[in-house]
Amino acid sequence: MMMPRPLKMAGAALLVTAAAGFGGYIWLGSAKSAASRGEASRTPVPIQAAIPVTAAGVAQGDAPIVVEGLGTVSPLNTATIRTQVQGTLESVDFVEGQEVKRGQVLARIDQRVYEAQVDQADAALARDQASLKNAKANLARTRPLADRGFATQQALDTQNSQVAQGEGTIQLDQAALEAAQTQLSFTTITAPLDGVTGIRRIDPGNIVQPSDPNGLVVLTQLQPIAVIFTLPSTEIPDVQKAIAAGDVAVDAYDASNRRRLDHGSLMLIDNQVDSSTGTVRLKASFPNAARTLWPGAFVNIHLTIAVRKNALTVPLTAVQQGPNGAFVYVIGPDHKVTVHQVVAGQSRAGKVLIEQGLSPNETVVTAGQYRLSAGTTVELVPDSQSRRVQNATTASAGMLP
Known part of the structure; x- marks a missing residue:
């Protein structure tokens, strides 16, 4: 069945109107997009702010x-002072913790027994010296008689042997006297070296003897x-x-x-x-x-x-550790940092020796490195100010408790 002519014409007009509306919508969207792009192209690109850091120069000089x-x-030297003879400790002549000199008297032991031994040895020596003197006199009388035949050779030999025996006895007595005098000297205990006394280990009035394990004091x-x-x-x-x-x-x-x-x-x-x-x-x-x-x-x-000689050193805080080893941030004339790999030597007194990787008079970052990368622009600030900025930034990022 065919559609009447007036109805066909109405449908065609409606189709044309719809097409025109759709085309206008597309043109309007394109125009808005172009306008938006033009406005965006006119908006200035923000410039990254300089990162505050502290820095120090690479020092050159002699490094131990x-x-x-x-x-x-x-x-x-140390010495445990002990007695070499047995006896009663009469006095202690040092103060604990006192500095003493070699030969200074530290203590004294009762000397009476040892003085008696000296007297006894001295008396024995005097007695035997008198006997020797008499033997020599008898020898002097016997020798002329024997030369003239009025005394036998046996008598002369006897007198000679008595003189020799007397001389040996004198030597023995002298040795005994020296031993007794030495024992007497041991009753006065002196410091064998310059030093400081420790805590006294025994009090006066006690019997001391060489076998005491602790001694009197340690010098x-x-x-x-x-x-x-x-x-x-x-x-x-x-x-x-x-x-x-x-x-x-x-x-x-x-x-x-x-x-x-x-x-x-x-x-x-x-x-x-x-x-x-x-x-x-x-x-x-x-x-x-x-x-x-x-x-x-x-x-x-x-x-x-x-x-x-002429070694290069930087503050210890300047050296960082990365995947490729130690590195530092070097600040250029344009205030931009570059990464320099370095070979670090020993560190001492807050300084580290740089074997390779730096030149004299270069400037390295010593604080604030955690926000840096190659090409970052930095601003030099005092060390205290840099720490305040870093702490504030870190706290705002939720990294501090």
Whole structure:
């Protein structure tokens, strides 16, 4: 059945109108998109803010090469003062903890028994000297008589033997007298060396004898004093080279390894390595003028084995660790950082020795590295201000408690 002509014309007009509306919608969307793109192209791109950091220059100068070891303070000389004779301790003539000199009287023992022995030996010597004198006189009378035939040869020989016997007895008496005098001298106990007395171990009035295990007191030399310390056996060749080149400087630090106690010199290297630990013992001497070193205390020893000339050093905080090893951020003239891989040597007193990777007078970042990458622009600020900025940034990111 065919559609009437007026109805066909109405349908065609409706189709044309719809097409025109759709085309207008597409054109309007395209125009809005173009306008949006034009507005976006006119919006300025934000510039990244400079990162606040602290920095320090690469220093050049002489740097000591130091090896460290743990040691124990040990006196060069110590003596347990004991009596060499038995008797009553009459007096103690020292003050505990007092510095004494060699030969100073420390204690006295009752001398009466030993004085009597000296008197007895002296008397025996006088008696035998008189006998010898008489024997020599008899010999002097007998010899002329024997020469003229008025005395027998036997009588002369007897007189000669009596003189010889008397001379031997005199020697024996003199030795006995010297022994008695020596025993008497032992009743006065003196200091065998300069040192400091310890705690008194016996009081006056007690009987003392040589077999007493504790003695009277322990005398310790404090000035100079020694430190025995250990180093890995691999360090010994370098230490030997330093000894051959001259005196090796040694510094003693406290247990915290912060405060220097004294400066001394190396005395010797032990003649064998401890196979169980792979270490060798060394001994150093210190003047200990201020008595900062005390026997039995543990100290840290810094042994200077060489001085590196024109060495490059940077603060220890400048060196970072990455997948490829140690590196630092170097600040260029445009305030942009570049990454330099470095070979770091020993670190000491907050400085680290740089073997390779840096040049003199370059500037390296010492704080604030965690926000940096190659090409980042930085702003140099004082160290205290940099820490405040870092703490504030970290706290805002939820990284601090």
